Amino acid sequence: MLNSLFWTFWLWVIALPFAGPIKSIYIASVFFILSFLRFIKFPATISSFKDNWDEFLSKANEKIPYGYLIVRILFILSIIIIPMFLDRRANNILVDCGIYALLALGLNIAVGFAGLLVLGYIAFYAIGAYSYALLSVHFHIPFFVCVPISAGMAIIFGILLGLPVLRLRGDYLAIVTLGFGEITRIVLNNWDGVTNGPNGILGIARPSIGSFVFHSPKNYYYLILVFLFIAVFIFNRLNNSRLGRAWVAIKEDERAAKAMGINCMSLKLLAFAISAAFAGVAGAFFGAKATHVSPESFTFFESALVLCMVVLGGMGSIPGAILGASCLIIIPEIFRDYFGNSRMLLFGIVMIAMMRFKPEGLLPYKRRNL
Amino acid sequence: MKILETKQVSKHFGGIKAIEKLDISINKGEIAGLIGPNGAGKTTFFNCISGVYPLTHGKILYKDKLISNLRADEIATLGLARTFQGIRLFTSLTVLENVMVGRYSRTKCGLWGALIKPKWAREEEDSVKEKAGAYLEFVGLKDYRNELAKNLPYGCQRKLEIARAIASEPELLLLDEPAAGMNPSEVKELICLIKKIRDTGVTVLIIEHHMRMIMEICEKIIALNYGVKISEGTPLEVSNDQKVIEAYLGRENA
Amino acid sequence: MLAQQIINGLTVGSVYALIALGYTMVYGILQLINFAHGEIYMLGAYLAIIFVVSLKFSLPIAGLLPLVFLFAMFFTGCYGFTIEKFAYKPLRNAPRLSALITAVGVSIFLQNYVMLTQGAKDKVFSHLISEQINAYFSNFFSKFIPSDGSRLYICGAQIYSLQLVIIITSIILMVLLNLFVTHTKIGKAMRATAQDLKMAHLVGIKVDTVISTTFIIGSILGAAAGVMVAMYYGRVWYYIGYLAGVKAFTAAVLGGIGNIYGAMFGGLILGLTESLAAGLIPGASEWKDVFAFIILILILIFRPQGIFGERIGEKF
Ligand SMILES: Nc1ncnc2c1ncn2[C@@H]1O[C@H](COP(=O)(O)OP(=O)(O)OP(=O)(O)O)[C@@H](O)[C@H]1O
Ligand SMILES: [Mg+2]
Numbered sequence: 016m017l018n019s020l021f022w023t024f025w026l027w028v029i030a031l032p033f034a035g036p037i038k039s040i041y042i043a044s045v046f047f048i049l050s051f052l053r054f055i056k057f058p059a060t061i062s063s064f065k066d067n068w069d070e071f072l073s074k075a076n077e078k079i080p081y082g083y084l085i086v087r088i089l090f091i092l093s094i095i096i097i098p099m100f101l102d103r104r105a106n107n108i109l110v111d112c113g114i115y116a117l118l119a120l121g122l123n124i125a126v127g128f129a130g131l132l133v134l135g136y137i138a139f140y141a142i143g144a145y146s147y148a149l150l151s152v153h154f155h156i157p158f159f160v161c162v163p164i165s166a167g168m169a170i171i172f173g174i175l176l177g178l179p180v181l182r183l184r185g186d187y188l189a190i191v192t193l194g195f196g197e198i199t200r201i202v203l204n205n206w207d208g209v210t211n212g213p214n215g216i217l218g219i220a221r222p223s224i225g226s227f228v229f230h231s232p233k234n235y236y237y238l239i240l241v242f243l244f245i246a247v248f249i250f251n252r253l254n255n256s257r258l259g260r261a262w263v264a265i266k267e268d269e270r271a272a273k274a275m276g277i278n279c280m281s282l283k284l285l286a287f288a289i290s291a292a293f294a295g296v297a298g299a300f301f302g303a304k305a306t307h308v309s310p311e312s313f314t315f316f317e318s319a320l321v322l323c324m325v326v327l328g329g330m331g332s333i334p335g336a337i338l339g340a341s342c343l344i345i346i347p348e349i350f351r352d353y354f355g356n357s358r359m360l361l362f363g364i365v366m367i368a369m370m371r372f373k374p375e376g377l378l379p380y381k382r383r384n385l
Numbered sequence: 386m387k388i389l390e391t392k393q394v395s396k397h398f399g400g401i402k403a404i405e406k407l408d409i410s411i412n413k414g415e416i417a418g419l420i421g422p423n424g425a426g427k428t429t430f431f432n433c434i435s436g437v438y439p440l441t442h443g444k445i446l447y448k449d450k451l452i453s454n455l456r457a458d459e460i461a462t463l464g465l466a467r468t469f470q471g472i473r474l475f476t477s478l479t480v481l482e483n484v485m486v487g488r489y490s491r492t493k494c495g496l497w498g499a500l501i502k503p504k505w506a507r508e509e510e511d512s513v514k515e516k517a518g519a520y521l522e523f524v525g526l527k528d529y530r531n532e533l534a535k536n537l538p539y540g541c542q543r544k545l546e547i548a549r550a551i552a553s554e555p556e557l558l559l560l561d562e563p564a565a566g567m568n569p570s571e572v573k574e575l576i577c578l579i580k581k582i583r584d585t586g587v588t589v590l591i592i593e594h595h596m597r598m599i600m601e602i603c604e605k606i607i608a609l610n611y612g613v614k615i616s617e618g619t620p621l622e623v624s625n626d627q628k629v630i631e632a633y634l635g636r637e638n639a
Numbered sequence: 640m641l642a643q644q645i646i647n648g649l650t651v652g653s654v655y656a657l658i659a660l661g662y663t664m665v666y667g668i669l670q671l672i673n674f675a676h677g678e679i680y681m682l683g684a685y686l687a688i689i690f691v692v693s694l695k696f697s698l699p700i701a702g703l704l705p706l707v708f709l710f711a712m713f714f715t716g717c718y719g720f721t722i723e724k725f726a727y728k729p730l731r732n733a734p735r736l737s738a739l740i741t742a743v744g745v746s747i748f749l750q751n752y753v754m755l756t757q758g759a760k761d762k763v764f765s766h767l768i769s770e771q772i773n774a775y776f777s778n779f780f781s782k783f784i785p786s787d788g789s790r791l792y793i794c795g796a797q798i799y800s801l802q803l804v805i806i807i808t809s810i811i812l813m814v815l816l817n818l819f820v821t822h823t824k825i826g827k828a829m830r831a832t833a834q835d836l837k838m839a840h841l842v843g844i845k846v847d848t849v850i851s852t853t854f855i856i857g858s859i860l861g862a863a864a865g866v867m868v869a870m871y872y873g874r875v876w877y878y879i880g881y882l883a884g885v886k887a888f889t890a891a892v893l894g895g896i897g898n899i900y901g902a903m904f905g906g907l908i909l910g911l912t913e914s915l916a917a918g919l920i921p922g923a924s925e926w927k928d929v930f931a932f933i934i935l936i937l938i939l940i941f942r943p944q945g946i947f948g949e950r951i952g953e954k955f
Contacts, residue, residue, distance in 0.1 A: 025717075025721070026721070028717075029714060029717045029718060029721060030756075032686055032689050032690070032710075032714055033682075033685070033689070033752070033753060033756040033757060034756040035756075038756060042752075126736070130734075130736055132736055132739055132740070134743065176936075179936065179939065179940035180936070180939055180940075183939055183943055185735065185736065185739075186670075186671075186672045186735065186739055187892075187939055187943070189672065189739055190672065190885065190888055190892075190935070191932075191935060191936055191939060193885060194885060194889075194931075194932035194935050194936065195932070195936075197882075197885070197928065197932060198929050198932050198933070201926070201928055201929050202929070205925050205926065249500060252499050252500050252502065253499055253500070256494060256498070256499035256510070257485075257489060257492055257494045257498075257499065257509075257510070257513070258494075258495070258496065258499050259499070260478065260482055260485055260486050260489075261486065261489055263475060263477065263478055263482075264475045264478070264486045264489075267475040267476060267477060267478070268473045268474075268475060270437060270457075270469075270473065271469065271473040271474070271475065272475075272486075273436075273437075273456070273457035273458045273461065274435060274457060274458075274461050274466070274467050274469075274550075275458075275461060275486050275487055275489050275490065275549070275553065276458050276459075276461035276462040276489050276490025276553060277458055277486075277489050277490075278456070278458045278459075279458065285496065289496075315881065319743060319747055322740070322743065323744075326740055356751070356754065356755060356759070357751065357755055359747055359750070359751040360747075360748060360751035360752060360755060362744075362747060363744045363745065363746075363747035363748030363749075363750075363751060364744070364748060365744070366740055366741065366743060366744030366747070367725075367726055367741050367744040367745060367748065370730060370733070370737045370738075370740050370741040370744070371726075371729050371730065371741070374733065374737050382477070382478060382479045382482065382533065
């Protein structure tokens, strides 16, 4: 307690030159409150909620025939009908959630599975978005044809970047991908001939199936939902396979993994490429939804945001990634008037606090019993 | 028949000559021991064999095939498994999954297999699970199957490391101080286990400071000091070798 | 033209070098990329401007400058210490990924902390003061170097006196750092800890103190760079730490991360390359920031241990 008070005072002092005497009090008192987190079992409530939920499910399965299936169907139904009750703005936010959940899942393959910290993840998103934008504007290639092309472009860049760097230590990868993110943004900004510089590309076609054109947020919601289902399916399949185990092995102890005959380099490259592909698809979707892309959508801020989602939800966890994306998109949106610009500040604090108090995240991935 | 042969192998770290011109051969089917005082270069030698370090000089032949230019994972795939001096388990995987990772080099389900899960992939996954379970039973860890590896008691972690190594059906198994930190009854179990492994046809090369154990199970012993082979022979020969006694006790006491 | 670019390159290069030292020293001991270190430099720059702006009474430049440096160095030192204590120390035995993520978190936090408290626009020195500072040094240097009152002329290059100040101050600080690590007890302890943390602990070195000191010294050097950049450009922005940080890290890798002298040379080489490439290749100045990253990637491919580095690979 005394200790806490001392450090609170200390923080007040060092915040003085920046914040002045009054605002420093806020900052210091935030710390003071945070310092008690140590004593509370911080977000234990959420994981225990998940435990209870799992228990409830298995009980339901015992009591009612097909209980598990019924609960699942109810859950899926509720996801499907949610947008019917929401207005345009809310649906738009849900679509954003979907895009970020897709990104968070993708980044999770690199970070959560293989332990590759990618700090410039948004570059692959940008590559996907611009690939679709250019193909759509210049060649009028339809969205659904472009999605695999966007993914392919992201994979190509991922491999080109990954090949030289992945054999190095993990933290170099972090910095190099950060640099790559920055290079991508600068190139998009300066290569006027192709990318139209800071103004970006306008008039990107919306997705369409036959004569049906996706235009309202509700339409996009269902589209991103399909993408997400596919992503979750892929994620799940990978996770519970020989590859998934090998990735965890690499993440935990590369030397031991090699001694098991795991070719670390090529598996890391694979994780990196799949991860990039997810971002490429998300990027194409983003371009199609916004109908306009410009470099300012692809800053380091976005990369950090996605990373924060992964960390908050729990590395390697599907519900975690989705929860993380939802929290970091919806909560600031609800409290927009209160948070204002301090959104990012809170993300920073969330990342620090999570690593210190709950590094496994809010909805940690549990190894299955085989 | 020789399963492993090293020719003039040297490994230097800057000025330190951790291994110097080592010639060693291990016969198929035997349990061989590698001994030497701390810092003699035993672990470094294992790391050279298993491809962790590139050699400074020399050649390593495994079943008459040159392996010293291969990557660690390629060497492991050839059927050369090892354990580590400091235990290196995949701590956040379950015990069973650790052993399943050990089957990696004997299975082949790749990206498409994982995504599409055709019949052969499902069968492979089932057989991996089944075999991994069998190896757990073999080392006596059946009850810990779904425990996380990091929650195992120390002695069991050692056994798990062995189970993980033999899950790859190696022909040559390198054990780096498997008895370190074990109590006498655990050591006894370990001796049985190693003999059992040998009886399945695996050649075992074992580093150990536990002399009683070495004397009991090894057919051949190689003694190192300062990276140089100082003695080689049956346990009796090596334990009476003046050079070995000096290396352990110092010249004065000998 | 060439001389001009060289001087410009040396100026930015010595700033990179000062920041790079902070990366390298921390990395040498903890194998942690202290991602937030660029932000420390930004804090230093802000502190300089805050100090000068909030000083209502006017001091003669000769008295003001040392105070600015002291003020900025003191507070950034405190920040470095605090960050280590609250963010990194609890994670010392955690996986490296966690510490790196924390570092990213700290960096984001500091950026936005400054943005929120100091405003999202750039913060500017009063014109008078920058000019006064420049005039003061021009006056001083004109005793040795031909000058026209505001600029100096060396080998046909026009340079601002502050550029010389930056280069000279950096050299002095680096010499001091060198003396510190080779001659003081704690400096020697630092080198020992960088060689082998566990062993240092075993022989009775207070590793925690050493690590704190490393953070403080790194922060002080970063702050010095920040103060000088603030004086030179007369303005700062909360985002400058990000780019400068990545470039300084590149410099550290260039010289061999963990190697103090390597960081110094790496900074200079990076600064020179950037400025020569931007000045001599037509149309390249827009792409200036890309060079650093391309250099980084190329080094990592061809010579990951850096130019002078011998600390290769992982410690086991
Ligand atoms: N990666 C390395 N870098 C530098 N020197 C090393 C490295 N690995 C081992 N050494 C040195 O090589 C020598 C042999 O070490 P090694 O670990 O092989 O000994 P050992 O016989 O296994 O000893 P112990 O019985 O204590 O395990 C030691 O002097 C050690 O300091
Ligand atoms: Mg050893």
